Amino acid sequence: MSENSRKKDVTTEIVVGAFMFTMLVVLLTITVVMSQNKFFEKSWTLKAEFPDVGGLKEGESVFLRGVKIGNVDKIEVAEDESGVELEMRLDRPVTLYEGYKLQVETASMLGGMRLVIDEGDHSGPKIPEDQLMNLKGEPTPDLLETANLLVGDLREITSQISSGKGTIGRLIYEDGLYAEAEGLVKSLNETAADLEIVSENARLISDRLATGKGTLGRLLSEDEGLFTELTNTVANVNAASGDIRKIVARVEKGEGTLGRLLSSDDQVYKDLSATVESLRSFSESLNNDEGTVARLLSDDTLYIKVEGLVDEARATIDDFRETSPITTFSTIFFGAF
Amino acid sequence: MALNDPYECPACTNLFAQWGHNTLAFFQQVGQAILLNSRALFMTPLMFRKRMRTEVAYQLFYTGIKSLPVLSVVAFFVGMIFAVQTGIELARFGQEVNVGGAVTVVMLREMGPFMTGLIIVASVGSSIGAQLGTMKVSEEISALEIMSIDPVRFLVMPRLVALMVMMPFLTLYTDVLSIFGGGVIATVQLGVEPAAYLDNALLYAENKDLYTGLFKALVFGFVINMVACHQGLTTKGGAVGVGKSTRSTVVISFLVILITGFILTKFFYG
Amino acid sequence: MIEFRNVKKDFSGRPVLRGFNLHVRKGETMCLVGTSGAGKSVTLKHMVRLLKASSGEILIDGEDIQPLEGKALSSMREKFGYLFQSAALLQWLTVYENVALPLRERTKLSDGEIDRKVRHVLDRVNMSHALGKLPADISGGMQKRAGLARAVVSEPDILLYDEPTSGLDPVTSRTIDTLIHDLQSDLGVTSVVVTHDMISALTISDRIAMLHQGTVLEVSPPREFLASQNEVVRDFLDSQCISRNFFEEFPERILK
Incomplete structure (x- = not known):
């Protein structure tokens, strides 16, 4: 084999090796960073039973007072199907008091769920350590249902206003x-x-x-x-x-x-x-x-203002109506992956 | 022969019989391609033999390192395009900060392996198809067979190793660069702090996303090699034949990548 | 050594070999001549099982090679060296690496031994100066010579040549002929040469077989072949201006 091609082979091997080594290091780094240093840090576990978790998934975040303190580790339907057993892994220990709340919430406009811990009234009695593996979670409100109700109410109100019903309606339209x-x-x-x-x-x-x-x-x-x-x-x-x-x-x-007015009963007088x-x-x-x-x-500027307000309200409702397909779109979009 | 002759459709006038025979011919092609690559897969331990190492190293170099320039540009721009598009929509709700999560999750799960797959099909896959096709029509494959050198071990296996090893690495490279590209757009155009972008990316992205993406890339590597090597080794008819098999390598690989990508997504994300 | 017994072969129903009988003796050089489509290259490919006969037997050293598979097929093929029409060198390997390939892939020889053998063979075909060149960078004649070196480097018992002089100028063709002739006399191998170049056929072969429409029309030594009264043979010779006095007229120095 000629010296030249041997040299080329060596260069090839070095470059390939360097690239693969670099990418392995990157992979390792990303893995460690994305698992939030789970490999090296101590963690605390809580277990709770929920009536339902409203689509919360394993790996989603757990928040305490708006700060992320851990992830949902495991979600399983209870053996007797009486509820959902949920295990969460926290970066720090949490003390819970009587009246604590574990609530599943929507994480953002774009969907996704998170588990929010309200540790309860600090003046109340502490939940004992052994109870931390047997907590009770709150039922999950269905965001879409709530939003639909809200939209329905708003639509009813504005339609009444539009048709001139009620005080505001009459004030505006008569x-x-x-x-x-x-x-x-x-x-x-x-x-x-x-x-x-x-x-x-x-x-x-x-x-x-x-x-x-x-x-x-x-x-x-x-x-x-x-x-x-x-x-x-x-x-x-x-x-x-x-x-x-x-x-x-x-x-x-x-x-x-006059006599009749004044005497028979004092109703008329009182009315008057x-x-x-x-x-x-x-x-x-x-x-x-x-x-x-x-x-x-x-002051008729106020009248104009009210009129403007109603217009805005209508625009808001229109916006909301427009928003719903976008929410749906993003749900589908992220659901796709 | 490395591969049997294609199934011959008997000359028959009945249209349905013709369809039936064409279906059989199609199945033969699919089966042949899968068996060819499975054989190569079982031969992978041979790559550590002293005289195979150089060839495998060269294929790794050719598939991996030589693809980096085009992948860099593609990955960077795909990241930027995705950030611009999602950024526009998210900004309507004042949610620009979520662009980090959107870009990262989409790149890790789907676009990373998919884009890398397409680029590698177009560059490496077509090159394998054309090279093996030319070797077939210029009797180089026959020469190997007469020298008792198994073309599957000598040609298919090193390429399979190269593609299956390099695809995940290249996908990771694409992921990183496209997330960086998205970050540039997020910072410059959407006014999201780089730290906030990264924080958001890490909030949404999980190791599962990363590793399912890399697994997909591995499967794509197998698929690309399967189609390219089979098309190349079944080439017939001179330069025109080489052109045809190069073309069908790219077309079939695209389709198979799309379909396997969908199946894997369905499998991992329901 | 090589024997075809009533071999038939058809491609998609089109017959190429129709009851083909041929016997190549050990140590001789047999030329297969004939017009295009007579089945010359197909015959050659049957000998190394690149093609499988539709019916009939092909015996190599008395063994039918039709049913061979896997390892048995490989070891049968190891008896052969094959020079392709296009030389069929691997384009990404240098001349040296191409010639070393069969030894590296097939034998357990040390690098030093391989190097010695490769250099020796390349020296024989006058290619020592082009060791590090890629096939694309050298001429057709040099490619053929490199291909020849690759065919003989593993010291085969049988050498098959598929149109060794086609596409080459007459001077280079004679050089190749001389090479074939010399290798034959040095190594004592059995050779089968497919060609339609009658000068090659007459100068290098011990016997010439005329193939016509998938059968062997005539097998005879060159001088008898020249004298043949068969119409097809005569047409074939006349079309290349080969006179009956070829051996008297052909300048000896061209051959040696």
């Missing part, structure tokens, strides 16, 4: 109430303006009274003539009061409209006063611009 409220506020404002005039008048009156002007003023000043007039008046009034008494008697007997009361507080709060409705009435 402008009658708005107009009414607007009118009310307007007249309230007018009332307030009137009141101002009244108080102005009252001030004028008291001024005149103080200066002894006019009837009342004169009454209050020292003018004997007027006193006699007043006495006469009182006499008249007395007579008149007799009439009034008669009327009152009639009213008391329940005669006449309740109405008045609520109207009063309503208009008070309206005047104070308190509460959503008030602001709704006094």
Whole structure:
């Protein structure tokens, strides 16, 4: 064999050997890293029985307070099929207290499950060591079912809103109430303006009274003539009061409209006063611009905002509807491997 | 003869009889290919013989080292493409960080062995088919037989060893490089920290993914050699025949890789 | 030594050998001549069981080789050296490695012994200068010579030549003829040469067999062959301008 080709053979062997050795080292490294140093680190084992594990698989992560502390090691249906026996291997020991919870949860948007440990109330009694091999797990909520219920509820609400049912719906879709409220506020404002005039008048009156002007003023000043007039008046009034008494008697007997209103039962009065009361507080709060409705009435930017909100809600629901096929897609995609 | 002559369809006018005979001929080809490679597999202990070692080493070199440049480019870009595509979708949900897991799991389980298989079919498989085909038509195979050198031991076995040893290693190489490529995209385009990318990759990837992928690569190595050597050794009819067997090596290997890949995935992941 | 007894062979129903009878004696050089498709190469391939006869017997040293398999077939083949039409050297091995191949694969000789033998044989065929060259880098004639070296290196009892001079220029052809002749006289092997080059056939052979349509038409020594009255033989000789006085006219120095 020529020297040259022998040299080539040696080079070939060296290169092949170097490549394979390198790849073996890489393989070993990856293996060790991916098994999370299981080979060298101590581990602690917990066993629990679950009613069901909702698709949790061996090797998936175990979390405590949001920190990964281990993996699910073994999942087996119990011999009597009463539940699922689950064994987990943890990187650190865990102390559990009365009221602890072991719950299977969805790990991410893309699916995958994880086991979450809630160690329970620290003030409660500790779970003894020998019990750690015989823990009880919580039943697993079905994520998709929950999501479907949520979507169903949302869809119902928004469809009601859309069709103008309910308070919000009517608030949004019927402008009658708005107009009414607007009118009310307007007249309230007018009332307030009137009141101002009244108080102005009252001030004028008291001024005149103080200066002894006019009837009342004169009454209050020292003018004997007027006193006699007043006495006469009182006499008249007395007579008149007799009439009034008669009327009152009639009213008391329940005669006449007013009498019927006031006597038969006090229901109408109560209704009326309740109405008045609520109207009063309503208009008070309206005047104070308190509460959503008030602001709704006094400020139409809010109306626009609400409208925007409903639009957003609808968009959100649309998004959700779009999202579901993507979730399905990713589930299928990852399931494929 | 290293291989028996192909089953001859008797000249018959009945269409159904023809189909039947064609089916028999097909089965003969499949059986021949499997038996050929099984024989080579049983001869693998002979590779440690002093005079076989050089040939085996050369085949390892030719199959493994010579494929590294093209594999590097392919692996790196496949990783980047996969990261870009999954990244776009994941970013819609603010889940970019999961790109590490997505790329790693997919590469380890499926794309690593699959891409490596396709590249090796196209480069090494076609080369084996063409080389053995040329040897067949230029009577070199006959020459070996007359020298009492078993072509299965002398030609098929070293290539089988090379493919079955190198495929897992090359797949591992592809895995590592494509995960690195995905990491570059994750860092540069998606703004995922390299450490977060790796953490996420390790969160989702398991040793099972790695080793099932490598096992798949091993099976692909066997399959590629089986198709290529059989096609090469049954070549007939000069340069045209060599062209045909090279072509059918690539086509059949592709199909068989796809099908065995599916079966293995089904087997390991249900 | 080699005996064909009523051998028949057909490819897909097309008969190639039809009741073929031939006897090659130990130590002689037999040339098989004939037109293309007469069954010359097929006959040669039957001798080493590259092809299996449809019926009839092929005896090598008195043993029917048709039913041989595995180890028995291998040891039967070890009696043969075979020079292919295309030389059939392995393209990725150097000339030296090609010639050393049968020894390395088949014998338990030490590297030193193999080296000595290979160098000796290559020296015989005047190829010592091209030890490290790849077959693709040398000419057709050199490839044939290397192929010849590979065929004789394992010291076979029988040498089969499939068209050793085809595709070569006349001068190189005569060199090959001389080589065949010399090897024959040195090693004392039995040789069967397939050719349609009548000059080769006449100059190197002890007997010439004329094959025609799958049968042996005539077997005779060269001088008798030249004188044959058979129409097919005459046509074959005339088509190559071989006169009846070939041996008188052919310059002796070309042969030796």
